[in-house]
Amino acid sequence: MTSPHFDFVKDFFNTNGCTITEESPSHMNIQLTNAMDEEIMNRPFYWHYMKKMNRQGEPMQLTFTENTDEPGIYLHAGTPKLHTIYETAMKKGKLTRLYEAVDEPQANGALTPWLVVNALLHYRGKQTKDEPVSVGLQLLHGTFVPRMMERISNYAFNMTVSDYTFPMTPIIQLKSAYKRIEGYVENHTSSQNHNWARDSHQQLEQEEQLLQSFYESGDMSEDQFNKEHEQLFKRYRPRIEMEVVNGGLFYLSQQTSQEMLTS
Structure with missing residues (x-):
């Protein structure tokens, strides 16, 4: 029985038009499309050059495996390529x-x-x-x-x-x-x-008054005052x-x- 990671990767590439050229219960070879290679293989200069030269380009193949002693990308929860695929699936799945x-x-x-x-x-x-x-x-x-x-x-x-x-x-x-x-x-x-917005406004005003008193007493520089004020605004401004x-x-x-x- 294959793992959920293995099944997800298989479904992901099938859905995105890639070809599974070889498959067994523990591994699969994937022929990427040009678009998927650009998406997940981190070769921007290669594809930029191919497009400039008006050439087709050669998308790569990937091998995934569930056995550590087999060649290929070992699929488990921490696999970097799996996280890249997850991120791509989320982005493509927005619409x-x-x-x-x-x-x-x-x-x-x-x-x-x-x-x-x-x-x-x-x-x-x-x-x-x-x-x-x-x-x-x-x-x-x-x-x-x-x-x-x-x-x-x-x-x-x-x-x-x-x-x-x-x-x-x-x-x-x-x-x-x-x-x-x-x-x-x-x-x-x-x-x-x-009421939450009114409470936030009141808290912001109180914090600003306290910050102003520190600044006027000479306990902080103008640059530090501006940075602290910016942080207060981000923290308490209701939105x-x-x-x-x-x-x-x-x-x-x-x-x-x-x-x-x-x-």
Whole structure:
């Protein structure tokens, strides 16, 4: 039985168009594509030269093994190349396009487009916290659905359209849709209790007054005062930062879309 690391690496390269040229229960040889070689092999000068010379270039091959006595990259939790692959997978996995798996479409096989954005709200100030948010926006009529990933987690999706179904063309463009979701999240944060922000402002003012007194007494230089003041501002200034984790276009059946809107 292969390890989760081995299975992940295999799935990663298959998904990204690389060829497994040789495989056994304990090792596999991978022929990289040009794009994947550029991504994970750290040969920027080589590929820059190839492109300048208008040449195809020769992507490398990798061998992974689960046995320390076999040639190749030994796969375990601390393998540097495995961490590079994880980082690449996270970066490539930020955006996706998926279609609901539909075995037998009902009246019609139209799939409704939704933009789904998963994000973390970072509340920063005297106290800090992170709040995950997941918002779906139906791209035909502009209806918002909160906790979208939670709602669709039990549905099956494919990277290709199921037989007898077809994706509908979005009416709302993606750039506009993303702006709408940003506005939705801003309204969400505005409706929260903001005592934490007032506490942060008060703490910042107190710390600034104390720092000013030290400076005026001659206990610190102007340069040190400026640095300390900058650090206080970073530490206590209340703010909310939105970090997008991932997102994508999800095409849902008419029945599922209706369930999203009524649940």
